[in-house]
Amino acid sequence: MNKIFLGRDKQQQRFRNVLNSLVAPASTSEEKPKIFLLHGFGGMGKTTLLQRLYNISREGEFQNCFNTLCLDWEKEREHYIGLQVDHDAIQPVTILEAMYHKFLQQEEWKGYFEEYSYNQSLLKTAIEKIKQAEEEQERTNQAVLSDLTTKESEVYKNSDKRLAKALGAGIAEIAAKKPFIIFFDTYELVDRIECDSVLRKVMKHGGSQVVWVIAGRSNLANNICRNEAAKEALTAALADNDPDIVALAIKALRPLDALEVPQLIRFLNLDQSKDRYVREAAARELGYMANEQIIAKVLEAVEPLIEAMRNDYMKQVREAASQAGATIYSATEYSDYKEVNLDKTVRKKLQYALILAGKKISEQEEELEETEPRILINNLNSSNDINERERIINKLGKLQASEAVRPLVDLLQDTNQEPDIRATTAAALGEIGTATANHNQAIQALVKALGDNDSFVRLQAAQALGKLIPPVGIDVLYQAIRQDKFSNVRKTAKEALINYIRDSNQSTSEDRRKAFNYLKLVYPNDAETLLQQSIPDAHVLREYNPEQQVNFENMSVSDLIDQLNNNNTQINPDECVAIAKALGKHGDSDALEPLINKLKDLEEGDWVARVSVIKALGNLKISMEELEQTQLVQKILVDRWRNDAISDVRDAVKEALKYIYLKTGGYKPAAQALERYSDDPFFLERLKAKISSRKNN
CATH class of the missing domain: 1.25.10.10 (Leucine-rich Repeat Variant)
Incomplete structure (x- = not known):
């Protein structure tokens, strides 16, 4: 364990003892860094004591024995915009950058940080490439690859760790020639857990020939990064009955590398975790873990994340799961993760889920060249490849193949089929149009699909009914608006109902009045906005106001x-x-x-x-x-x-x-x-x- 020296009266002597041990190292010298911690409230003399220790390391018997560096974080704030923000907004990479440039001020030390400079250059290039790709994607509205090299993507995904290791290695090289004493003042400005954790990595890689003297207001000896009792307490808190405590414990345990993927999967499960803040925290932490070099461990969470994206009824949880899924999808794209085996079918499911969640995906598949519906239907029946079957179904929809309605209805009604297959089928039936609208069993299948357990199936069914405008769809769409837990399904059902009101070719006047009344009951502002537009029977709808059967206002x-x-x-x-x-x-x-x-x-x-x-x-x-x-x-x-x-x-x-x-x-x-x-x-x-x-x- 690192030695932490506290107290004031004996501190100067202890400091001298450590310096003597560096000048004449014993054979049993510790391999871990030596840390002097000066902590307490402002004005108690921490800076004065730090200055005294600095002078000791440079005077008398210790003159010319040590390399020394003094860094006052209060003064560094003047030079770095990244330090001129709230305490909890300071990024670890900013701390590392400030330290790096402080070292470079000594001409004789510049050659020791070439590895850091190289990683820094890779990171800047990666960030620029990603920015350019995002701008091009925004401009063209088409997926654009960022085209990172293996090393660029590796540094981008693990920038803090890679830079901390390189900086520590440079310090160790300097200290190998002459022991190093590094002084930090006003450390409270940069001691948030994430920054402190990265600086401890620098200290670890700096080695045993470095003494760190740190003056700040917090007692970092009790920092949970080093406190096993705190880890145990936080781990125990995961079983607490208060969901707020559980959610906070999940968040606090990540920097300590104390979370297990199976734990998070359990917390993400809607049946096992009823509180949305707990599920949201679990999803977010899985996404953070995927950013680190433990991607292989996180792969078992892909299907639970897909399930959360599809069927967690809280939008915030779905968004957190989507973000985590996108991180995993992106991480497994790069060549340096070739050894990480994400099953092709699972990856395709993840891609489909991300697309429906509104995430931009770089991979694009070419449309099938085959245009003969009967051949496509035969291929659909004979293929066991889910991805291939989805492509065939999409193609049949685009071809508006009337002969495909019957087999597609069978697929939609078969609850043993993958939800992705059934969702794609519902969308294709809507695309086919007239042939589906005239097929009673197809309409009934879509109506039934609006009550499916899978939200993606329900969404596509609602969208299809909004295209086909069957009279039987009005009541079920209204029911979906009022009872479906998913905002995207409710929104799609509302848009479908509006299509009934606007479309005078496929809907009757009675259907339009009914749909308008439903819309007015739930979304009166949308109904009023619709009346301002050019829609059929607008004057009739404006006057339409069904009477309430019972007058409750006058009851006791x-x-x-x-x-x-x-x-x-x-x-x-x-x-x-x-x-x-x-x-x-x-x-x-x-x-x-x-x-x-x-x-x-x-x-x-x-x-x-x-x-x-x-x-x-x-x-x-x-x-x-x-x-x-x-x-x-x-x-x-x-x-x-x-x-x-x-x-x-x-x-x-x-x-x-x-x-x-x-x-x-x-x-x-x-x-x-x-x-x-x-x-x-x-x-x-x-x-x-x-x-x-x-x-x-």
Whole structure:
């Protein structure tokens, strides 16, 4: 273990003892670097003591015995824009760059850092090539390879480690000729975990003939990078019942190389980990691990990441999984990873998932040359290669091959087929057009696919129905808008419904009115925008306003509660919406328990009804005692905010918590929730100001 020397009275003598050991090294000399740590609050004399130790190393008996370098990070900030940012935004590569240039100020040391200079040049070239490729891709809207060499890609993916090793090696060479004493002052400016971890790598590669004297405000002896007890505590925290603690532990363990891929796969699994922050943290860490030289270990996470990209109902988790998948896909592209064997079929699945997730993929396959539908259908039936079958299905769709409808319907209905095959099939049926629209079984298969377990299949089915405009599609698309957990499926279903309203050739006036009414119920702003455009029957749609069967506005609270308890949301969610709105207007706390029970019933159901119930809860006049008794904020609303798949629901929770906080004059659990989960850092402060203003008035 590294020796860390603390204390003030005996420190000068200890320092002299270490210097003597370097001048006349013993045969049992330690191989690890020697570190003097001067820590404490500002103004206690750390800089003065550091200067004294610097003078000791250059005077008297030690004169001309050592190479010395003194680096004050406060002064270095004046020279590097990368250091003129927030503490947690400083990048390790900036720290290494500052040290490198400090060494180069000594003419006799320049020759020792050629390896660093070489790696630095490779990194700059790689960054420039990637930038140029991205700009060209943006300009042409076509995939462009960055064309990195093996060494460039290797340095790019592991820049911190490669540069730290090269810098440490240069220091070791200098120290081999004459021991080296390196002094750091104001180290607190650069001691974030990531930077400190990289500097420790430099120290490690610098070897035992180097003494590091570090003055800063933090006790780095307790840094978790070196503290096994902290590692153990964080690892134990992975089993904590509080998901916030688990998510933070996952994030904190990565710099310590203490995370196992199987652990992260388990946390990513929707069935095993119900909290979205935990799943999101797991996905992000898998992506970070893929950036390091352990890519082979991460490959087992590819299929779980694909599953998360396809079927995790939280958008943030899907995005984190997509980013991790893109990192792995990119890493396994380069020639220096030839020894890493990512199965061809799995790689193709990853590529398809990334494309549907909106990621730009460099690989492009040539379109099949065959144009005879019957030959393509025979090839489709005889091939076991998933990638080849997808290409055939895509080709049949582009050819609008009517004879392919029957076999494609069979594929779509076969739940034993790979989801990618069935999603591609749904898209092809939509492309074929008229022949599919006139094929009743094809339409029924697409309608059924809109309820499939796989989100990509549902998305392609919704898109196909929006192209074919069958009358039976209106109700199922509306149901998808109101109940599907995936925003991309809901968005596609909404666009499909709008196609019904716009298309006077394939839809009847009755179908257009029905579709418009559905759109107006869920997206009134979109409906109003549509009326401003040139659409068929715009004047009729503008006047169309179906009457509500029951007028809930004039009912008493007790009658409304009875209606709410008897309401079957699965059959009539709009009735639930109307009842909740009426209860919210009354504001009577007698509705508290019934609304909570209804919200529990709606956990997996209609999100529009869920929003209405949450808004009603926020409008009730609830006492502190009732809030504590029901745990409305802590257990019910916070859980919805954390884990509801629908952003509109989460927004409704935020508003409900706002009203609860204001009406109670600052209910603490509401304040804690708003502070923890609001994207607006000043949201709670504005509410506090409102309460303060009321009190003053």
